[in-house]
Amino acid sequence: MTVDTGDVSVKTKNMSNLIYKYMRPEHLPQIWCPGCGNGIIMRDIAQAIENLGLSRNSTVIVSGIGCSARAAGYMDFNTIHTTHGRAIAFATGIKLANPSLEVIVVTGDGDISAIGGNHLIHAARRNIGLTVVVMNNNIYGMTGGQYSPTTPTGAFGTTAPYGNLDRSFDIAGLAYGAGASYAARGSAYHVQQTTTLIQEGIKHRGFSIIDVASICPTYYGRKNKKGSAVDMLKWQRDNSVTVDQAAKMSQEELKGKLVIGLLHQVNYPEFTYAYDQLIRRLFEEREENE
Amino acid sequence: MGKVVLMQGNEACVEGALVAGMRLFAGYPITPSTEIAEISAVRLPQEGGKFIQMEDEIASMACAIGGSVAGVKSMTATSGPGFSLKQENLGYAALAEIPLVVVDVQRMGPSTGMPTSPSQGDMMMARWGTHGDHPVIALCPSSVKETYDLIIRAFNLSERYRTPVLFMMDEIIGHLREGMELPELEEVEVIDRKTVKYPEPKRLPYHIKKGKLVPEMAPFGMGQRYNMTGLIHDESGFPTNSNEEAEKLIDRLMHKVSDNYADIVKCEQVGMDDADVAIFCYGGTMRAASSAMDEARKAGIKCGIFRPITIWPFPEKELLEAAKHVKRIIVAEHNYGQMVLEVERVVKDACRIDFLGRYNGTVITPDDLLAKIREEK
């Protein structure tokens, strides 16, 4: 009934064209758990890049540390797996050194909003042309299920055994508040919408962030009795509302809902572009004076 | 003859770096290194380079690494509190073999300490600050002119050995103003990293050519798509759990520096031919040592100076040799006793070792040294 390709060497194409083109099949399948949402989101990124026709050679994937951050190693681009929380700061250097590169940061909720929160808000404020894709699973996956800045109040983690007392961050909202010129929210379930949001984020000139609700069945799911990976995706399907729908809903009605779509987009000069303009101005002034 | 100019140490650091090819600076203001950021902000765009003030020192370090990965010579500068923050990413650069220069204009600590007071309290942090075993190259200038020349060498070493180079200045040198002669640019040796000539996606990015210790480096974007990581990796650049590969990698990283000791390690010896007493000093204590030596010689004491210019790796061969010919070594440093530990390790009982430390924000004077020289037994 099925094509069981067994342990086929990487030369044999036992995967879709998209995966063959944009992933490093010799490293697949990923170390991620069965049903982990990260694989779905990583595919969304590849699809967005395919839709835009970006060159792999001039695209850079930067990640920090976490389950999510392992994405960099699987993707066939210039990839750099950096230190916990610092992906945006590394990416800033890469973009500044060579603005013609398309720089995409792949990160987790802990990576970007706890240890890396400072870099997030400042890159947003600076409006440097990075695209940040957050695989937001509401927990620290890699270290085994501790609560993260996006764990809802009352939810459980290994370090929140009696329920989380903290209030949680809305990462897209946080970035928007800090000056991000493009902020969107997607989910693992909403593949096509999320792909489009990532695609538009990459196209956007300036700092863009796409906060994608992922699923971590292993820790978040188990600790919070959310069921299987399938159950968690069904929850996303059944509890999401679009930005337009949300606009017509009351705060009360929006409780516990996932608002999906483009939250904010403005045009504002991109940082490396502005810097290049500055250099040009200095050169011109010098020529005039000579 | 080159033009003679009056320069501050921090300014010489930037001007030298520009000559070496620095085109990206990422920093965060901190006394007494701030002028390096300020002057970079003025000078870099004039040269077509870029300056960025990051949100903190962790970010500055990361940003400079990113710049280098994209093929641009990068630098960051800070002082003690910021140097502490840079340590994690310093280890990253050492492991992933990313060339860049990190300047530490030392001030008195610990903690916020005395921000405007000189110190040499970060010497051991330079060696051991980041976790895990890693190679370190650290240089230490003792005048404005030497700052200019040595920062060029710092870039050259980092490019040649694909490793971060630490540039250990101190408040005295950073804020010192001296007249100095600029070199003719054609005479300055500038080394660029060996880059991959024929990029192909399947090339092993950390593959070492026969007889070499350093892999060629492809800047991101030039057509060689590869992976960089702070995890232990093999020559493919991908993480590995193999203990053999781990050992092989750490060994190679250590050896690329230790096997090139002769190229990397430099020191200055003054009056050591006939000296009975040697002053061991570096950086900001050199001036007092010079005066003390002159005074001592006038008084008939055969005094010399041993000064490491490369502080890490420690110039142990030269020091041991020198120790065999003197009766005493006086280690003078602006801390509670850091490099003296290395001197003791190397010299053992080849001669007597005395220590003169200063850790209250003041500096060691020639008189302090003379008194020490005259001290009997």
Next chain:
Amino acid sequence: MKKVLMINQSWCKGCGICAAFCPKGALEIVDDKVQRKEGTECILCGQCELRCPDYAIYIDENEGDTDQWAKSY
């Protein structure tokens, strides 16, 4: 050009996502691996491919020897 459903069982982790969201109920998990369910129809909609976290199931377009692939699904 003929479209075919392809399954790479060696990459499948048996999470069941594909089966759960298949509009035709055309997939099942047996011994932690996905397979086509006997007596069902696959309409090649690609929903399974979109959400498989491990890229183990996908629609391929086969230009050449279609028979081989056609048989296999």
